[in-house]
Amino acid sequence: MEWFNDFWSTYSTLVFSVGVHALLALSIWLTLSCGLLSLANAAFMGIGAYVSALLTLQLGWSFPLVLLTGGIAPAVVALLIGAPVLRLSGVYLAMATLAFGEVVRITVLNLEITGGPEGLNGIPLETEGWHIAALLALTIYGLARLRRSKVGRAFEAIKEDEVAARLMGINVDRYKLLAFTLGSFIAGVAGALNAHFTFFISPREYGFEAAVDILTMAVLGGISSLIGPLLGSSIITLLPELLRSLHDYRSFVNGAVLVLVVLFLPKGLWDPRRFRKWFGKAKGAEA
Amino acid sequence: MNTPQTLLSIRNVGKHFGGLHVLQDVSFEVPAGGIYGLIGPNGAGKTTVFNLVTGLLAPSSGTIEFQGESLVGLPPHQITHRGIARTFQNIRIFKEMSLLENVMIGMHEHLKYGAGGIFFNSSACRAAEKRARERAFELLSWLGLEHKAAMLADNLSYGDQRKLEFARALATEPKLLLLDEPVAGMNPSEKTLLMEEIINIRNRGYGVFMIEHDMRFVMGLCDRIAVLNFGRIIAEGSPDEVRNNQEVIEAYLGREEEAA
Ligand SMILES: Nc1ncnc2c1ncn2[C@@H]1O[C@H](COP(=O)(O)OP(=O)(O)OP(=O)(O)O)[C@@H](O)[C@H]1O
Numbered sequence: 001m002e003w004f005n006d007f008w009s010t011y012s013t014l015v016f017s018v019g020v021h022a023l024l025a026l027s028i029w030l031t032l033s034c035g036l037l038s039l040a041n042a043a044f045m046g047i048g049a050y051v052s053a054l055l056t057l058q059l060g061w062s063f064p065l066v067l068l069t070g071g072i073a074p075a076v077v078a079l080l081i082g083a084p085v086l087r088l089s090g091v092y093l094a095m096a097t098l099a100f101g102e103v104v105r106i107t108v109l110n111l112e113i114t115g116g117p118e119g120l121n122g123i124p125l126e127t128e129g130w131h132i133a134a135l136l137a138l139t140i141y142g143l144a145r146l147r148r149s150k151v152g153r154a155f156e157a158i159k160e161d162e163v164a165a166r167l168m169g170i171n172v173d174r175y176k177l178l179a180f181t182l183g184s185f186i187a188g189v190a191g192a193l194n195a196h197f198t199f200f201i202s203p204r205e206y207g208f209e210a211a212v213d214i215l216t217m218a219v220l221g222g223i224s225s226l227i228g229p230l231l232g233s234s235i236i237t238l239l240p241e242l243l244r245s246l247h248d249y250r251s252f253v254n255g256a257v258l259v260l261v262v263l264f265l266p267k268g269l270w271d272p273r274r275f276r277k278w279f280g281k282a283k284g285a286e287a
Numbered sequence: 288m289n290t291p292q293t294l295l296s297i298r299n300v301g302k303h304f305g306g307l308h309v310l311q312d313v314s315f316e317v318p319a320g321g322i323y324g325l326i327g328p329n330g331a332g333k334t335t336v337f338n339l340v341t342g343l344l345a346p347s348s349g350t351i352e353f354q355g356e357s358l359v360g361l362p363p364h365q366i367t368h369r370g371i372a373r374t375f376q377n378i379r380i381f382k383e384m385s386l387l388e389n390v391m392i393g394m395h396e397h398l399k400y401g402a403g404g405i406f407f408n409s410s411a412c413r414a415a416e417k418r419a420r421e422r423a424f425e426l427l428s429w430l431g432l433e434h435k436a437a438m439l440a441d442n443l444s445y446g447d448q449r450k451l452e453f454a455r456a457l458a459t460e461p462k463l464l465l466l467d468e469p470v471a472g473m474n475p476s477e478k479t480l481l482m483e484e485i486i487n488i489r490n491r492g493y494g495v496f497m498i499e500h501d502m503r504f505v506m507g508l509c510d511r512i513a514v515l516n517f518g519r520i521i522a523e524g525s526p527d528e529v530r531n532n533q534e535v536i537e538a539y540l541g542r543e544e545e546a547a
């Protein structure tokens with residue numbers, strides 16, 4: 001067991017990050033699966049992180065309640081901004097959600113209670129490995145169920161052809177709001193988990209760069225199944241560790257990876273249809 | 288035909304896009320049962336009528352009623368819930384989905400289970416999904432597509448894509464099915480096949496309201512026909528009445544003969 005203890009003391013933070021990033025990639029997968037290019041998930045994560053950290057630091061709430069509220073807080077915000085924002089689509093939605101992210105970041109930067117640019121320090125270490133594992137498993141299970149239900153099919157239909165979906169009797173606006181809000185909830189919980197193992201959070205972690213990182217994870221992995229975001233988030237988290245010398249160029253590498261994937265593998269690394277083409281009909285099962 | 292009951296009633300409907308008057312004072316009634324045809328030359332405003340009925344566009348004036356209730360102002364999904372389904376002039380199936388999934392999308396509103404049912408995979412949820420799958424198979428088999436149920440819709444031939452669109456529309460359990468030029472772009476044998484499918488659908492008790500270009504085709508198929516020309520109804524009645532209407536001959540048939 002000694003090797004494990006050594007490994008854990010060195011790499012636990014990294015393993016935790018893989019889990020949190022997986023949750024974030026799944027959160028954006030959810031909105032993408034409904035055809036929404038929303039880049040608000042970094043900000044939702046930030047709201048979850050700050051709200052949960054403040055609840056722990058100032059009110060001493062119990063951790064499960066803190067986690068739950070960390071998800072609910074951004075979900076309430078998503079419900080409020082969803083109606084006007086989700087009228088937009090494509091690039092306009094991306095721009096509006098990025099702008100929302102900036103508003104959140106600047107608000108946090110200027111509030112007293114959030115510690116301004118210095119952020120919040122000394123957040124107790126509450127997150128344990130099994131918390132992340134359990135919530136990740138629960139999320140994967142929930143999303144897998146959703147995918148196979150009428151809701152998942154409605155998302156898919158909206159993504160493919162919104163007008164046809166409406167005329168099939170689907171309340172498109174309501175389902176878009178559902179995808180947006182559920183995604184914000186997952187991102188918020190990820191933020192709360194993250195805040196309680198990093199000791200410290202600051203507005204910088206939830207800005208534009210984080211928004212692009214989250215998108216990169218999902219797009220790199222591919223969004224045609226749940227495996228894609230899990231794969232993408234693992235690669236994006238582990239790559240800089242494997243190539244330590246590239247650490248300073250992290251954004252550059254991420255950007256390059258995104259461009260290359262979009263150019264050469266538009267459906268991401270994990271694309272069941274391409275696999276079927278490569279390996280014949282035997283590998284037909286989609287995850 | 289002895290069907291005095293009116294299903295869809297369009298009264299004094301006008302539609303303009305800015306200064307472009309696409310429909311003016313359009314009135315006609317689609318009776319319950321049978322096949323009703325809307326014909327007219329290119330750009331006459333036929334598709335616009337469908338877009339108004341299905342709620343994709345709002346009329347500039349006039350009323351549209353379905354079973355005595357106004358449809359004006361309702362969002363498209365609610366109009367579908369009331370019992371109107373449609374197909375599109377340019378086929379709009381979900382290409383990335385299987386045929387079965389396409390049809391199951393049409394059943395969306397009829398699947399009654401909630402979030403808890405989904406998460407816990409409740410027996411009610413499983414039963415509803417199973418019934419929906421069976422019904423989807425049944426609808427596909429009506430159109431002879433059941434053996435292709437697992438295929439990706441993208442891989443279908445043009446004619447089969449049309450049939451899939453029929454099946455998907457029927458899955459919403461409509462009382463009235465709107466077909467926008469269902470046989471456009473098909474060869475004569477495909478046309479005949481599809482015509483039989485439309486008759487089958489009618490025989491199963493669905494009301495059919497179809498737009499068609501091909502005069503001969505509509506004449507043999509429809510119980511009543513309305514003729515639209517430059518946004519106005521110039522004739523309405525049985526195929527024979529329409530065929531012998533002088534204005535129609537000039538506006539529509541004359542043009543076709545010129546072209547021929
Ligand atoms: N959304 C819109 N905005 C502006 N103009 C439109 C719109 N929809 C239709 N039109 C115009 O209205 C007129 C009638 O179009 P519509 O599609 O209803 O004709 P149609 O009878 O279906 O023709 P076709 O036989 O070619 O399908 C056309 O001149 C078209 O350009």
Ligand SMILES: [Mg+2]
Nearest residue numbers: 333334335376
């Ligand atoms: Mg048309």
